[in-house]
Amino acid sequence: MGEIAESLINGEFDYISGEYIGKPCGFPRTFEKGVKQKIAFRNRAAMFNGVATFLDTKGYVGKKLRRPILEAYALHNELPDAVNISNHIIAEHIQANWRDFLYWFNTNYLNKKK
Numbered sequence: 001m002g003e004i005a006e007s008l009i010n011g012e013f014d015y016i017s018g019e020y021i022g023k024p025c026g027f028p029r030t031f032e033k034g035v036k037q038k039i040a041f042r043n044r045a046a047m048f049n050g051v052a053t054f055l056d057t058k059g060y061v062g063k064k065l066r067r068p069i070l071e072a073y074a075l076h077n078e079l080p081d082a083v084n085i086s087n088h089i090i091a092e093h094i095q096a097n098w099r100d101f102l103y104w105f106n107t108n109y110l111n112k113k114k
Contacts, residue, residue, distance in 0.1 A: 007024070008028060009027075010025070011024050011027050011028055011029040012024040013091070014031055015029065015030050016030045019031075020090070023096075025092075025095065026096075026098075037043070046112075051090075051091040055068060058109070067087070069105070070090045070091075071083055072092075072108070073093075073102070073104060074095065077093065077097075077100075079093060099109045
């Protein structure tokens with residue numbers, strides 16, 4: 001795949017206008033009016049499902065087991081209002097910092113499940 005195509009897929013460039021948006025986030029995105037909110041919601045759901053699936057594979061199935069991990073990671077990264085923040089926002093942060101999350105998770109939770 002070409003470098004520009006990868007940049008569009010990773011969200012570095014606006015997939016409608018082709019303008020540079022910023023640091024890649026792992027999914028296509030746009031800042032066009034009317035499209036932004038619909039795309040953002042769909043991508044948020046997909047991002048949370050990816051984090052949820054990862055936690056499921058590690059044995060943390062269901063909201064009651066996942067939420068404490070998400071809150072602890074949000075507190076670890078000093079996200080504002082970490083206890084009341086939505087799972088989707090924490091998942092966005094996790095996706096943007098996936099390597100950091102894996103290190104943190106493996107250090108704190110791997111093989112420590114109840």
